[in-house]
Amino acid sequence: MRNSKLRLLPPVNEVIAELAKTDACNGYELSAITWAVRKALEKARKILLDDLNQDGEELNSGKTKKLQNFLHCQPEEFVPVFRAWLYKEIRAELRGYGSMKRVINATGVILHTNCGRALLAPEAAAYVAEQAVVYSNLELNLETGNRGSRYSHIEEILAELTGAEASLVVNNNAAAVLLIMNTFAVHKEVIVSRGELVEVGGSFRIPEVLKAGGAKLVEVGATNKTWLKDYQEAIGPETAMLLKVHTSNYRIQGFQHEVPVDELVVLGKESGIPVVVDLGSGSFLDGSEYGLPQEPTVQDTLKSGASLVSFSGDKLLGGPQAGIIIGKKELIDCLKKNQLTRALRVDKLVLAALIGTLRFYQRGEIGKIPVWNMLSHTKDDLRKDALKLSEMLAGLPGLEIQVMDAESCVGGGAFPTAVLPTYVCAVKPKQNSVVDLESFLRQGDVPILARIVKDAVVFDPRTLLPEDYQVIADRLREWNP
């Protein structure tokens, strides 16, 4: 019985050829259709196998019978009944094709922009889930019964953590910079050092964002060196602000000079011009305690006298995608009145995620923030984790396993030159190319992203979650060159 039905499962090519004669899969590429057919056939095979108990007898539960009618039909009915089930299944798979799903990040890049940057802490995610299904006082003042502000919920926490008079949260840091330009610098001049005209993640370029916000860029200094007098000489009647951009994702080393925020602030005060700082991946914590290079924190930057400081929510802060602007109340009030703020405003779920994350900073529970937890893994811990994975993989045919020294990166355009020592589990295919192995890992049910180093695929435990180890081991067990 078992063999007869399993043997009746059609080969992938045959199903694809049949589908091509119908319009069932119109609009999908062949690669997607092949993927969906494979998945549906795998599912059918599993259903047929699972339906047998250990003695090879069929289990006849009513539930499976109803859902998988092909299981219990007569052999002569199998082909039409199964085909109907299969086509429905393939269409369902195609609908899910390409949609957002879990991947395993074995690259060691903590803030991997392509993989969604910071992971939320489970407690913060639980707060999001809770707020998602209930009504809330999002924009309601419970004392007066009047309309309140969604920003009030977060302003107090941000004030406590940063010392800021006022704050505003928008969609992301790009939106924050755009909003600042559009509020204070339309048709006016914004002075920026030539060393700070950065591009972030392909689509965010400081000169373009200034232009989009309606501001005129005035470049000063040289790529490697900008002095205070360069700013001074550029100030004129049309100057709206001095903008300092944190060169998050690259470093100029060697013959280099930039003007620190506090010096710009002195100049700005003399001329009555605000100093705005785009910190990029702003951090509340001093990274040097985690083996990272020392960089000014959000609080330091504010203390230096900047009028406004903006930074991302999902970089080193470890929260959801958001752009946080803190600073002088008078200026924040102007931002709040801009009509663009309505278009750039954050969703309540983002606010919940951000509040949930900031609570860890309030309570000093930094280890509960996944980004900082991953940053704080010691080389010893990582060695143990790499060894654990290598033990799980030991003896798999066709693969050579080795634990070795390596380096992880922070990612997300933060600390580009930082070196985080780690240990990786390197897996080298004995015959096939390492490129095939990497792509095989990427195309499993749970895609696994790993780096290629020379002729091996390497798994960095720094960014692995406890449940990832088994998935990696299972997938590699399927590797059959």
Ligand SMILES: *Cc1c(COP(=O)(O)O)cnc(C)c1O
């Ligand atoms: C990352 C970054 C941005 C963009 O922030 P998003 O939150 O991704 O919009 C802007 N400026 C700098 C300096 C950055 O590093």
